[in-house]
Structures are given as C-alpha cells and as structure tokens.
Amino acid sequence: MTQRPYIEYSNVEVAFNRLVSGLKGVNLRINRGEFVYVVGQTGSGKSTLLKLLSHQVVATGGAVTFDGQNLGALSIGDIPALRRRMGIVPQDFGLLPRKSAWENIAYAMRAIGKSRGEVRRSVGKILESVSIGHRADAFPEQLSGGEQQRLAIARALINSPELIVADEPTGNLDPETSIGVIQVLADLNQKGVTILVATHDAAIVSMFPARVVRLENGRIVEDSAPNA
Ligand SMILES: Nc1ncnc2c1ncn2[C@@H]1O[C@H](COP(=O)(O)OP(=O)(O)OP(=O)(O)O)[C@@H](O)[C@H]1O
Ligand SMILES: [Mg+2]
Structure with missing residues (x-):
C-alpha cells in the first residue's frame, strides 16, 4: 500500500539552450499499471517528456523520479540498469537495416547479456507475440510500416519490461494497422505493464480510451481520465 508514485515529474524544466525550451513547469504523477497517452502538436514536448525517463534527456530544473530514484542524480554507470527496466520504442524505430527481423531482436538480446541459447529459444516467441513471427527472415526495408513498428515494439519487450515508453508507435500507419499496434500495447497493459504512448492520433x-496528458509549448494543459 505505498503512496509513492511510480513516476513523478516535479516542476520539470528542460531547456535545450538559452532560446529553446522543451518542457516548462511540468508536474505529473503516473501510477504503476496505468496507460497514459501524451498528446500535443509537433514540438510541444512529447518526446522530451518520454526521453526523460530513459535519461536520454536530463531535466535542467525540477526532478523526475522513477520508482523512487531521482533520475537527475543517476551516474552514467546507473543508466544501463535503468534502461533495462523499460522497453523503449523510439519515434524513428531505430532498427538495424542490415539485419533481419530475427537478427534485430537477437542482437538486442546479446547486447544486454543474454546467452546464445536463450536468444535461440526466445526470439521466435517474441516475434510471435507481436504477430510477425512469419516475417523473421525479412530485413526492415522488406517489412511494411506496421510490421516495422511491431518489430520495434518486439525489441522493446526483450527484458519483459515493467514500463513501455512508445513514441508515436502509430506514426504513419493506416487506421487498421494502428489499431493492431495499440492492441499489442493494450494487451501488455492488461498484464500489468505501465504504458506511456506519445501520439498525434486522435482516432486511436x-x-x-485512457488517460490523456496534453502538452502545449512544453506545458501540460490537460490531464484527463479515460471517461472525463
Ligand atoms: N536535442 C534537442 N536540442 C535542441 N532542441 C530540441 C532538442 N530536442 C527537442 N528540441 C526542441 O524541443 C521542443 C520539443 O521537442 P519534442 O521533440 O519533445 O516535441 P514533440 O512533441 O515530440 O514533437 P513531434 O510531435 O514532432 O515528435 C521542440 O521545439 C524541439 O525543437
Ligand atoms: Mg516527438
């Protein structure tokens, strides 16, 4: 029965330089197991908000805490362990173009120290879990946009993360494919995984429906519960 929020942004400022600000005075609490959309126009600060969690961006004011850890106080050596707890789906997918879908997942697993045996046993299952098992041998450029997106999500699942941070996971997908991608995230949420999704996609x-945090020029202007 802990009251400590899982994720907390307290008066967070991100100033990229003297002129460009990413976030201003952001206060936000997210509990374990929530599904939260982060919406807002291009440049409003969605990616910045998400990247603070994985320490790809550091607050220049205020504090971000994740499960009680002040992320601003982490040393470089602590960052890999932090990132291992979360599945990060970057806005640009970040797939390796010269590796097949299977190899993309295998490579990521080897990079976090999984054994060859474990890789051989798990990659197929992970691809299957996002319904692209049949595309294991395809290279990213041979995959459709939706399949690439699923591969990026699959790669984020290799640590069985407790938190998924997905930046525009339905980016340029058609509505039907987008629904499939969000369904994958919704299913994970059903299993208890906390999900943060940045999106432009009002239809999704x-x-x-889930909690919506709306940003405008780096500030939160709305935070509404699913049925509000
Ligand atoms: N590394 C950076 N250096 C300087 N400015 C940055 C950097 N990253 C983001 N910004 C600026 O911070 C603001 C917020 O950017 P951010 O990427 O968070 O927006 P976004 O809401 O994710 O936009 P989009 O919907 O286009 O992905 C923008 O003005 C952007 O130009
Ligand atoms: Mg963005």
Missing part, C-alpha cells in the same frame, strides 16, 4: 485515443 478515442478507440482505446
């Missing part, structure tokens, strides 16, 4: 938000 209305189809899979």
Whole structure:
C-alpha cells in the first residue's frame, strides 16, 4: 500500500539552450499499471517528456523520479540498469537495416547479456507475440510500416519490461494497422505493464480510451481520465 508514485515529474524544466525550451513547469504523477497517452502538436514536448525517463534527456530544473530514484542524480554507470527496466520504442524505430527481423531482436538480446541459447529459444516467441513471427527472415526495408513498428515494439519487450515508453508507435500507419499496434500495447497493459504512448492520433485515443496528458509549448494543459 505505498503512496509513492511510480513516476513523478516535479516542476520539470528542460531547456535545450538559452532560446529553446522543451518542457516548462511540468508536474505529473503516473501510477504503476496505468496507460497514459501524451498528446500535443509537433514540438510541444512529447518526446522530451518520454526521453526523460530513459535519461536520454536530463531535466535542467525540477526532478523526475522513477520508482523512487531521482533520475537527475543517476551516474552514467546507473543508466544501463535503468534502461533495462523499460522497453523503449523510439519515434524513428531505430532498427538495424542490415539485419533481419530475427537478427534485430537477437542482437538486442546479446547486447544486454543474454546467452546464445536463450536468444535461440526466445526470439521466435517474441516475434510471435507481436504477430510477425512469419516475417523473421525479412530485413526492415522488406517489412511494411506496421510490421516495422511491431518489430520495434518486439525489441522493446526483450527484458519483459515493467514500463513501455512508445513514441508515436502509430506514426504513419493506416487506421487498421494502428489499431493492431495499440492492441499489442493494450494487451501488455492488461498484464500489468505501465504504458506511456506519445501520439498525434486522435482516432486511436478515442478507440482505446485512457488517460490523456496534453502538452502545449512544453506545458501540460490537460490531464484527463479515460471517461472525463
Ligand atoms: N536535442 C534537442 N536540442 C535542441 N532542441 C530540441 C532538442 N530536442 C527537442 N528540441 C526542441 O524541443 C521542443 C520539443 O521537442 P519534442 O521533440 O519533445 O516535441 P514533440 O512533441 O515530440 O514533437 P513531434 O510531435 O514532432 O515528435 C521542440 O521545439 C524541439 O525543437
Ligand atoms: Mg516527438
């Protein structure tokens, strides 16, 4: 019965330089197991908000805490352990173009120290879990946009993360494919995984209602519960 929030942003400022600000005075609490959309226009600060959690961006004011850890106080040596707890789906997918879908996952698993045996046993299952098992041998450029997106999500699942941070996971997908991608995230949420999704896609938000945090020019201007 802990009251400590899982994720907390307290008066967070991100100033990229003297002129460009990413976030201003952001206060936000997210509990374990929540599904939260982060919405807002291009440049409003969605990616910045998400990247603070994986320490790809560091607050220049205020504090971000994750499960009680002040992320601003972490040393470089602590960052890999932090990132291992979360599945990060970057806005640009970040797939390795010269490796097949299977190898993309295998490579990521080897990079976090999984044994060859474990890789051989798990990669197929992970691809299957996002319904691209049949595309294991395809290279990223041979995959459709939705399949690439699923591969990026699959790669984020290799640590069985407790938190998934997905930046525009339905980016340029058609509505039907987008629903499939969000369904994958919704299923994980059902299993208790906390999900943060940055999106432009109002249709998705209305189809899979959840908490919505809206940013405008780096500030939170709305934070509404699913049925508010
Ligand atoms: N590394 C950086 N250096 C300087 N400015 C940055 C950097 N990253 C982001 N910004 C600026 O911070 C603001 C917020 O950017 P951010 O990427 O968070 O927006 P976004 O809401 O994710 O936009 P989009 O919907 O286009 O992905 C923008 O003005 C952007 O130009
Ligand atoms: Mg962005």
